[in-house]
Amino acid sequence: MPWIFTINPGSTSTKTALFHDTTCVFESVVRHDHAALAALTTLQEQLPLRLTAIEQALDEAITQAQEQDWQPDPDLASYPPLTTPPTSPADIDAFVGRGGLLRPLTSGTYLINLDMLADLTTNRYGTHASNLGAPIAHSLATTHGNHSAKPAFIVDPVTVDELEPIARYTGLPQFKRLSRFHALNQKAIARRAATQLGRPYGELNLIIAHLGGGISIAAHRCGRVIDVNNALEEGPFSPERAGTLPTLQLLDLFESQQYTPTQIRALLVGRGGLFAYTGTTDARAIEDAAATDPEKRQLLDAMAYQIAKTIGAMAVPLKGQVDAIILTGGLARSPILTTAISESTQFLAPVLIIPGEDEMLAMAEGALRVLTGQEEPKKYEREA
Numbered sequence: 001m002p003w004i005f006t007i008n009p010g011s012t013s014t015k016t017a018l019f020h021d022t023t024c025v026f027e028s029v030v031r032h033d034h035a036a037l038a039a040l041t042t043l044q045e046q047l048p049l050r051l052t053a054i055e056q057a058l059d060e061a062i063t064q065a066q067e068q069d070w071q072p073d074p075d076l077a078s079y080p081p082l083t084t085p086p087t088s089p090a091d092i093d094a095f096v097g098r099g100g101l102l103r104p105l106t107s108g109t110y111l112i113n114l115d116m117l118a119d120l121t122t123n124r125y126g127t128h129a130s131n132l133g134a135p136i137a138h139s140l141a142t143t144h145g146n147h148s149a150k151p152a153f154i155v156d157p158v159t160v161d162e163l164e165p166i167a168r169y170t171g172l173p174q175f176k177r178l179s180r181f182h183a184l185n186q187k188a189i190a191r192r193a194a195t196q197l198g199r200p201y202g203e204l205n206l207i208i209a210h211l212g213g214g215i216s217i218a219a220h221r222c223g224r225v226i227d228v229n230n231a232l233e234e235g236p237f238s239p240e241r242a243g244t245l246p247t248l249q250l251l252d253l254f255e256s257q258q259y260t261p262t263q264i265r266a267l268l269v270g271r272g273g274l275f276a277y278t279g280t281t282d283a284r285a286i287e288d289a290a291a292t293d294p295e296k297r298q299l300l301d302a303m304a305y306q307i308a309k310t311i312g313a314m315a316v317p318l319k320g321q322v323d324a325i326i327l328t329g330g331l332a333r334s335p336i337l338t339t340a341i342s343e344s345t346q347f348l349a350p351v352l353i354i355p356g357e358d359e360m361l362a363m364a365e366g367a368l369r370v371l372t373g374q375e376e377p378k379k380y381e382r383e384a
Contacts, residue, residue, distance in 0.1 A: 002093035002371045003065075003086050005058060005140065006363040009098060009132040012037060014050055017360040018061035018092075022368065025068065025085075026061035027360065030054055044121050047135055054136060055089075062086050089144035094371060096363040097133030099157025101126040104179065107160050107187055107225070108378040109366040112138045112152040116380040125159065153377065155366030156183040162224040167317070180230045181216035182329070188362035189328045189354055190220055196352065197324060205318045207311050207349070209341070211331035212357060213240050213281065215307065219314040227317040229310060232269055236306035239281040239331075242272030243306065274299065287336055297336070304340035311345045322349035329357050 001021040008015040012034055017027040030053045032046075040046055065085040086092055097112065100120050110116065112134045118124075120131045134154050141152035160183035168176045186208050193208075194201040202223035209217045210231075215238040218228035229235030229244075237243035245268075254264060267276065275281045277299055290297035315322055325345055327338055332355035342351040369375040 002368065003091065004094050004096060004364045004367050004371075005061070005092050006096045006360045006367075007054060007098065007133055007136050007140075008359055008363070009050065009129045009136065011129050014054055014057075014132075014136075015360060016054060016057045016061070017364070018058075018065060019361070019364040020065070020085075022361060022365060024361065024364075026064040028057050028060065030057050043123065043127055043129070043131060044135075047132060047139070050132060051136060051139055054140070058089055058092075058140070062088065062091075089140070092140075092144065092150065094151040094153065094367045095137040095141045096153045096155060096367045097135070097137030098130045098359070098363065099154035099159075099184070100131035100133055101128050102157055102159050102380065103383050104159055104161030105157065105380070106162060106378070107156050107183065109153050109155045109370050109375060110157075110380050111377045112141075112154060113380055115382040116154070119382060130158070151367070151371070151377075153363075153367050153370065155363045156187045158183055160187075160225065162226060163228070164226045164317070167227040177234075178230050179225070179228060180232055181218060181225070181228045182210040182212065182214070182231065182357070183225070184359055184362050185210055185328060185357040186216065186218055186220075186225065188358070188365060189326060191365075192354060193324060193326050193352055199323075204323045205321050206324055206326060207314045207318070207322055208326045208328065209307055209311055210357070211307065211327060211329035211334075211337065212238070213330075214238050215241070215243070215329075215331075217307065217310045217314055219317040221318055227314060235310050237273040237303060239274045239283050240270055240272060242268045242276065274303070283331055283334060283337075287334055290336060300334075300336050301340060304337045305344070307337070308341050308344035311341070312348065315348050320348075325349050325351045326354055327351065328354045330355070332356070 004019045006017045012032055014030045018025045036049055037046060102119055102125055116134055120134055137152040141150040158180055161179035163179050170177055189208060190206055191201050194204055206220040208220060214231040215236050216228055216231040217235060218225045234244050274286060278286055286296050290300055311325060331337055332353055338353050370377045
């Protein structure tokens with residue numbers, strides 16, 4: 001069984017995890033010095049600073065693996081036989097970085113290559129901390145590969161695009177709908193739900209709602225996401241995003257000059273949604289307050305209502321043939337939201353609740369499918 005190290009960069013921290021097969025042996029959050037990051041001009045200048053800290057986390061993970069008692073759990077009949085723990089980074093079989101902003105791609109596990117690194121290091125398709133995932137994984141794989149580099153991958157980046165052509169239209173030819181969603185978690189949850197349902201993912205029609213800081217709701221038809229809201233600018237409002245807005249009122253706000261374009265952008269993504277109404281993105285605190293505050297309860301009901309409406313809309317691309325609706329992400333732990341959404345949508349299909357977003361496991365699973373021959377790795381090619 002292979003040993004896999006996963007890396008997920010955030011704005012001021014980097015999550016890392018060491019997996020044996022799909023068993024997480026060690027997980028940590030490497031927090032980077034705010035002042036040191038702020039002193040750097042570009043995202044790519046952060047790479048040496050982050051690498052030093054991540055190398056330390058990798059050494060700590062290996063030490064932890066060596067100290068663990070590798071006796072199988074008798075309560076887990078499917079517990080995999082564990083191989084000898086790694087003694088150094090050279091014993092890691094593969095490194096996986098979070099996929100950043102790349103050109104539109106089909107779903108899958110991609111080998112990190114020079115074309116991919118060129119697009120990420122120049123921020124060709126946008127700037128985001130996740131753009132560092134592939135360069136970090138590539139550096140680790142090259143440094144610790146002895147005489148040849150170890151495999152380094154990304155899995156289902158946010159730019160996975162399997163939309164049907166008809167789903168790309170807007171009301172103006174100058175604009176087209178883009179596929180920007182929580183592809184990594186959506187695809188991983190789809191496979192887990194398929195296991196629960198006892199059928200291959202490629203034979204199922206699913207509607208999956210990822211409920212987190214952003215909300216993406218997708219129609220999965222036989223293994224492909226044929227329609228999904230752009231989680232940055234469309235769909236239900238979320239803890240921090242405004243979602244779809246009345247466009248003429250938005251134009252009026254812009255023309256009023258009460259806000260600069262930068263401030264309006266922040267209202268739409270970062271300071272919209274629950275934050276705009278309450279001053280916090282903490283949905284748990286809002287839910288606690290909703291027990292005695294009717295306005296906060298109605299706010300949560302309104303968010304659930306918008307989520308349910310979008311789920312209903314995603315039944316149309318599937319022509320009403322829906323095998324299951326799945327609620328996932330951190331907000332899928334909210335009884336208020338999940339109850340309201342389920343009550344409004346269960347007439348379409350059974351509702352499954354799979355809370356959380358285990359991105360580290362999803363990355364490890366993607367690499368494992370390639371390492372065990374279940375899938376062929378995909379090759380990234382630059383656009384002209």
